Amino acid sequence: MTKAKPHLYRVEVTWTGNTGTGTQSYSAYDRAHTITAADKPAIAASADPIFRGDKTKYNPEELLVASLSSCHMLWYLHLCAEAQVVVTRYVDYPIGTMMAAADGGGQFSKVLLRPIVTVMPQSDAVLAAKLHDQAHEKCFIANSVNFPVQCEPSIQLEP
The missing domain is CATH 3.30.300.20 (K homology (KH) domain)
Structure with missing residues (x-):
């Protein structure tokens, strides 16, 4: 029987939605963030619009x-x-x-x-x-x- 081999998947998720006051209140910050991995283009992401996100970005x-x-x-x-x-x-x-x-x-x-x-x-x-x-x-x-x-x-x- 062969032994299971782990595979690691590394990404970086960076919040880019600080509008100047951080998370001072629920409505004070943007939900924008980027998802990146080595040698790959960034994915612009946000929350679902129901949760105050940007409908033009993936959630x-x-x-x-x-x-x-x-x-x-x-x-x-x-x-x-x-x-x-x-x-x-x-x-x-x-x-x-x-x-x-x-x-x-x-x-x-x-x-x-x-x-x-x-x-x-x-x-x-x-x-x-x-x-x-x-x-x-x-x-x-x-x-x-x-x-x-x-x-x-x-x-x-x-x-």
């Missing part, structure tokens, strides 16, 4: 949903390549549902992945659909959250 909730979708997609493409299912297009429209609590906290209750996958006509469309289950089982992010991640894939044949 943590969107990034969590995107992480789940991205991880699933990467595993799926890997499994398709191994199974000789030739994918020519993959687009997902995931939806995350977060339930806010009365005290201002909250948690996600589910994320629904809705990938539309196009495969070459010689590929096995039934297998292409089944590989989503395997991708879900392998997804590091889905295996790390405490809420259901569901997948409703659509498989199309390349014209």
Whole structure:
């Protein structure tokens, strides 16, 4: 049996929203921050607009949903390549549902992945659909959250 090997992921999250008075009051500061990692472009982020954030920037909730979708997609493409299912297009429209609590906290209750996958006509469309289950089982992010991640894939044949 092989021993599990740790992988470390280092990022830097820097608050850039001090408008001059710090967190003197809840409305006194901006929720702007940047997310960076070595040799990668910065991600401009904020809170959800419901929480006084900037709607033009990504918020943590969107990034969590995107992480789940991205991880699933990467595993799926890997499994398709191994199974000789030739994918020519993959687009997902995931939806995350977060339930806010009365005290201002909250948690996600589910994320629904809705990938539309196009495969070459010689590929096995039934297998292409089944590989989503395997991708879900392998997804590091889905295996790390405490809420259901569901997948409703659509498989199309390349014209």
